[in-house]
Amino acid sequence: MRQLWQVAYFVRSMRRQMRFGEFSRAPLRLLRIELREDIAECDWIARLPDPWDDNLPSSVRNQNESLQALADAITMRNILFDAMPDVESAVLRSFRQPAREPPELIVLGTVSREAPAVYRVSSLVMRAKLYGFCFCYEDGFLRPLQQVEDQSEELIAQSVTLPGRGGISNGGK
Secondary structure, X not given: OHHHHHHHHHXXXXXXXXXXXOOOOOOXXXXXXXXXXXXXXXXXXXXXXXXXXXXXXXXXXXHHHHHHHHHHHHXXXXXXXXXXXXXXXXXXXXXXXXXXOOOEEEEEEEEEOOOOOOOOOOOHHHHHHHHOEEEEEEOOEEEOOOOHHHHHHHHHHHHHHOOOOOOEEOOOO
């Protein structure tokens, strides 16, 4: 019963704290939360670009959308560990929902309660990497993680075996 109260507290906290984003006023949509002993899994749909960004160049709009997704992933991690004190690690996934297409995985991370020292890191992308998130950030845009079925377990294992070193790709550059 205690876990049920913690999940309810997590959902209420998420809705309250993540009602609006820093780069987008669109809502965040929670898809799934699962608890197994001291491990949690959480999936959500990333926010859509802000309607006021429609007149901006597509590169700026895409960058704002990507930065919002990374900020949301970090905030989701913090809310989850605050709401569920028994959880020691979590698998967090953020999906983008293109129009009339299946969702694309854009951020994946196995994160732990032990927070890395990120207070002096000003780059949001680098902070997300240090927390243990895996993503493909190219030209200011989060690309979908390709072949999710084959790579998701490998990416999760990579972020577990290398604490604080989430996978980030810059397109092989």
